[in-house]
Amino acid sequence: MMADLGKLIRRELDQMQPYNAGLSLDEIRSKYDLDVIAKLASNENPNGPAPEVLRILRETSHDVYLYPDGSANLLRQKLARHLDFPEDQLIFGNGSEELISIICQSVLDPDDRVVTLYPSFSLHEEYAYMMGANVERVSVTSDLDIDLEALIEAAAHPAKMLIFANPMNPVGCWLNPDDLQAVIRAKHPDTLLVLDEAYYEYAIAADYCSGDKMLLENGGNWIILRTFSKAWGLAGLRVGFGMCSSADLRKTLDLTRTPFNLNTSAQMAASASLDATAYMKGNIEKTISERSRVAAALSKLGYKIAPSSGNFLFFDTRAPSTSLADALLKRGTVVKPWKQAGFETFIRVSIGSMEENDKFIADLAR
Structure with a gap:
């Protein structure tokens, strides 16, 4: 039966x-x-990826019988220097998709309020639904731009998590520095801000900036997501990382992360990419x-x-x-x-x- x-x-x-x-x-x-x-x-x-990254991949093939470094220490140290960011506040994922799942599993309870931009990268919503949360969408305007006033209004009310991409996926629009600062200042103090910057490297317009320095100045709980899949050309190896507001937040999220989620080849390729x-x-x-x-x-x-x-x-x-x-x-x-x-x-x-x-x-x- x-x-x-x-x-x-x-x-x-x-x-x-x-x-x-x-x-x-x-x-x-x-x-x-x-x-x-x-x-x-x-x-x-x-x-x-760069030619030297492909060379590194050829040289690491003999290590496949060994478990990878569960803390990705070599990559962690190089990336911390590259970003000028504390290494104990970095978390790694099998792509940033896994990090979104880790965050949702670690943070969300049933019926929690989650705010996101719309249309969205679908996993911003799906992993929230997985944990029983309620998703509130802030849709783009008829001009296909971010509705700043509506986003600020939604962010100001209590929510467990505010998650959106900047630049936005799939639309491509972005918040300029003043607008991003306004959202960060309006965010309710109890809300975790997850700022997905998967396309950060492509956003070289004069009116774009990362939220990293603003968030360091404003405090609160937050995590910025980035990836080696896009500009660095490592989509097949799945290397995402998060910049956490504190080492305590990173340690908490690590409780949900699987121990060996970033394979050896992925760690070596990402590390070599930083030299290219x-x-x-x-x-x-x-x-x-x-x-x-x-x-x-x-x-x-x-x-x-x-x-x-x-x-x-x-x-x-x-x-x-x-x-x-x-x-x-x-x-x-x-x-x-x-x-x-x-x-x-x-x-x-x-x-x-x-x-x-x-x-x-x-x-x-x-």
Whole structure:
């Protein structure tokens, strides 16, 4: 007799949706019989890691029978120097997605209030739902910009957690320094602020800044999330990290973290990447140049595009986006149709190589 899972599984999981990771390249090749594919759905860095990082990976292959350093000490020390931040306030995750899960498991109780921007990186919401929390969304404006007044109003009331991305994912918009400072000052003192800066390296606009120095000055409990998956080109190795407001907060979150969550190759590659900052910055310049070119092409085709400081663009197709995404997929261009309520006509497209972007523009025009 089939067991009744309804009696076994926590009811909070009924609210959750599976994460849309998309098809792999092998699946796409097999399904559509394609040789050339432009994968522009997951905001990966088409340039990949620096050559010296690849060399380090080849040299670490003989260590796979040993458990990794559970504290990631070598990476911790190098990253602390790179950031000029206390090493005992750094926490590492198998991607920043795992850190969001760790934070939610460590902090949230059923019926806690969680505030986030919308549309959101879905795991900002899903992991909160997993813990039985109530999520309050602050939607972007009709101009696809952050509604600062509404965000400040929501942040001022008691909540267990305020979590949002700056630059925002999937939209790409951002808070300028004055606006970010206003949100930080308005935040209720009992609220944990989780500031997701996954696209921090791409946000080089004059009116953008990280929240690190502001938060150090304002106090309270907070954590800034960053990743080696995007600008550093290590998406396949899964290295995320958090900058915590105190060593005590980091120690508490470590209780929920699995002991060996960052594998040896990931630690070595991330550490070596910090010695190749010039390579990373050069790739960012290419991406920003291509972002402008793709945005211009989308505008010429008549699409409404959100302002972006990420390595992606968010645009309104004026029709169900899944249909257009499927048509592009059959031609070998992979984009991400957005499925959150109210934004089902939008697509997020990653900025790839010049050749991939050319293919996307040509396929879209057809």
